Amino acid sequence: MLPRLITCKISQTNLSTATISFRRRVAGNARHNPLAATGLVLVVVFVIFALFAPWIAPQDPAAINLPARLAPPSHAHWFGTDELGRDILSRIIFGARISMLVGSSVVVTSLALGLIIGSIAGYYGGAIDRFVNVVLMNAFLSFPGILLAIAFVAFRGPGIFNLVLALSLGGWVGYARLVRGQVLAAREREFVEAARALGASDLRIIVRHILPNIIQPVIVQAAIGMAGAILAEATMSFLGLGVPPPTASWGTMLNDGRAHLFDAPHLVLFPALAVMLAVLSFNFIGDALRDYLDPRSRIEAGL
Numbered sequence: 001m002l003p004r005l006i007t008c009k010i011s012q013t014n015l016s017t018a019t020i021s022f023r024r025r026v027a028g029n030a031r032h033n034p035l036a037a038t039g040l041v042l043v044v045v046f047v048i049f050a051l052f053a054p055w056i057a058p059q060d061p062a063a064i065n066l067p068a069r070l071a072p073p074s075h076a077h078w079f080g081t082d083e084l085g086r087d088i089l090s091r092i093i094f095g096a097r098i099s100m101l102v103g104s105s106v107v108v109t110s111l112a113l114g115l116i117i118g119s120i121a122g123y124y125g126g127a128i129d130r131f132v133n134v135v136l137m138n139a140f141l142s143f144p145g146i147l148l149a150i151a152f153v154a155f156r157g158p159g160i161f162n163l164v165l166a167l168s169l170g171g172w173v174g175y176a177r178l179v180r181g182q183v184l185a186a187r188e189r190e191f192v193e194a195a196r197a198l199g200a201s202d203l204r205i206i207v208r209h210i211l212p213n214i215i216q217p218v219i220v221q222a223a224i225g226m227a228g229a230i231l232a233e234a235t236m237s238f239l240g241l242g243v244p245p246p247t248a249s250w251g252t253m254l255n256d257g258r259a260h261l262f263d264a265p266h267l268v269l270f271p272a273l274a275v276m277l278a279v280l281s282f283n284f285i286g287d288a289l290r291d292y293l294d295p296r297s298r299i300e301a302g303l
Contacts, residue, residue: 033291039284042277049096057090062246070264080266082256088266091248092274098242098249099278102163103229107222109168114175115218119206121176122183133180137173145170146232153241160243167232171225178221182214216293223286227279234275250275 049056058078065085073080079088121132140148149166156162186192187210195209236242237251245252250271257267 033288035284036288039281039288042281043285046096046100046278046281049093050100051097053094053097057087057093059087059090061086061090061094061248063087070260070267072264073266079270080264082253082267083260083264088253088270091253092250092270094248095250095253095271095274096278098160098237098247099230099233099275102160102167102233103226105164106167106171106229106232107226109164110171110225111175111218111222113168113172115179115211117172118176118179119183119211122180123187123202123206123210125184129180132176137177140170140173143170146235149232149236150239150241153236158241158244163233163236163242166236167229171229174225175218175221178217179214182217183210186210186214217290220286220290220293223282223289227282227286230278230282231275 063086065081067085068077068081069083069085071077071081071085077087077089079092082088082091117132117136121129145167148170149163152166152169153162156166183206192205192209195205200209233242234249234251234254237249238255239251240255242251243249253271254268254275257264257271260267
């Protein structure tokens with residue numbers, strides 16, 4: 001009984017020591033990079049808005065109140081109302097759900113395609129690599145991504161699913177080029193040669209040995225790509241090619257408010273501020289991850 005109590009106390013002590021060490025490390029990173037801490041807080045806020053929008057929003061975002069149309073910010077409507085009397089704060093909170101959903105879906109889809117295509121091209125090389133790198137990637141890079149998305153949505157019609165596919169259509173190329181370069185450098189290393197000599201299959205070598213060693217720059221690219229996906233979704237919604245009304249979207253709110261830019265500027269100000277903060281927050285996190293995962297930057301920062 002006594003040894004068990006001693007072991008339990010030692011485990012609790014080690015756990016508390018590890019918790020304190022983790023808290024100190026997080027606090028130290030926040031002091032050295034306040035922009036990353038700010039970005040993380042903003043991302044958490046937007047994710048909470050997206051997950052709990054029906055309980056956080058003060059009013060129904062689709063409720064029309066014509067007598068209160070174009071009302072300025074007040075106690076009843078903190079961010080004012082739009083041209084149909086709908087509460088802007090509620091619509092911004094629900095718009096975070098669309099931005100986070102579309103942004104994360106685009107990043108996951110593009111990342112999955114980029115990992116598969118880039119890994120195959122980098123690992124096998126030869127004619128496969130030349131076709132993927134010279135023909136396929138350059139063909140997609142020759143057209144602006146937003147132009148491909150506009151053409152795709154114009155052909156297929158608006159909607160969340162079509163919007164995610166449209167933005168992923170050109171978004172995978174950046175991840176594929178990054179993964180291809182990393183795999184080309186990693187496939188000749190000793191641990192890959194050892195796994196190949198032991199008879200491991202190509203799939204096992206790529207999944208178990210190569211990808212875990214190249215995932216760091218991919219994570220950084222995904223964090224920065226999230227900012228680009230949110231901005232692209234707002235652009236498509238602004239052009240009327242995003243989610244159909246009356247679903248609240250930041251880009252749609254900007255499009256609706258541009259006709260009242262001078263007589264009711266709050267219709268444009270608050271949605272634009274939401275887009276700006278969301279894009280900046282993910283860019284801050286991406287820059288912080290890049291510095292944190294780079295040993296030279298960590299040494300220079302004293303981390």
